[in-house]
Amino acid sequence: xxxxxxxxxxxxxxxxxxxxxxxxxxxxxxxxxxxxxxxxxxxxxxxxxxxxxxxxxxxxxxxxxxxxxxxxxxxxxxxxxxxxxxxxxxxxxxxxxxxxxxxxxxxxxxxxxxxxxxxxxxxxxxxxxxxxxxxxxxxxxxxxxxxxxxxxxxxxxxxxxxxxxxxxxxxxxxxxxxxxxxxxxxxxxxxxxxxxxxxxxxxxxxxxxxxxx
Numbered sequence: 001x002x003x004x005x006x007x008x009x010x011x012x013x014x015x016x017x018x019x020x021x022x023x024x025x026x027x028x029x030x031x032x033x034x035x036x037x038x039x040x041x042x043x044x045x046x047x048x049x050x051x052x053x054x055x056x057x058x059x060x061x062x063x064x065x066x067x068x069x070x071x072x073x074x075x076x077x078x079x080x081x082x083x084x085x086x087x088x089x090x091x092x093x094x095x096x097x098x099x100x101x102x103x104x105x106x107x108x109x110x111x112x113x114x115x116x117x118x119x120x121x122x123x124x125x126x127x128x129x130x131x132x133x134x135x136x137x138x139x140x141x142x143x144x145x146x147x148x149x150x151x152x153x154x155x156x157x158x159x160x161x162x163x164x165x166x167x168x169x170x171x172x173x174x175x176x177x178x179x180x181x182x183x184x185x186x187x188x189x190x191x192x193x194x195x196x197x198x199x200x201x202x203x204x205x206x207x208x209x210x211x212x213x
Contacts, residue, residue, distance in 0.1 A: 031096030
């Protein structure tokens with residue numbers, strides 16, 4: 001831990017460990033130590049973060065598809081990498097020789113640290129840490145993919161899009177695309193077909209999964 005001390009990490013986390021060995025383990029990769037490493041903590045932390053996210057979105061009134069989609073948008077390697085880097089966990093990792101290029105280690109470190117806090121301080125401490133550090137308001141912008149994933153999660157009919165209609169006139173082009181989900185149809189508009197399709201998907205996603213945009 002030559003780059004950053006355990007004290008510095010705990011200050012960044014906003015949590016002081018009673019058992020610092022848990023934090024050391026959370027920051028040690030398997031290749032660096034076959035017995036004392038964060039592999040099992042990472043697994044526990046992944047489930048723990050997912051639960052906290054699912055509970056939050058459930059309490060917001062989202063249904064199954066909405067919970068699954070929103071959770072996937074905020075609890076993924078890309079999002080957890082941002083959090084891990086902001087906390088400086090990448091600088092504190094104990095890596096094996098030649099393991100500097102292991103990008104998966106960075107989001108995994110956050111999962112392991114969350115689990116370590118849970119084991120050290122209990123569920124309230126872990127939930128407080130996760131709620132403070134994960135941006136649950138963040139949304140992915142790919143509404144087409146979000147809509148399909150949410151519908152699949154809820155075992156609902158998949159969306160059917162129209163090819164797009166150019167309603168342009170002297171003032172320029174305006175494209176319209178409709179998306180039908182079951183018996184409901186939503187209309188999107190944009191400067192081209194792709195924009196109109198995304199707008200239609202956004203409207204359908206917002207209406208069907210109680211997500212206010």
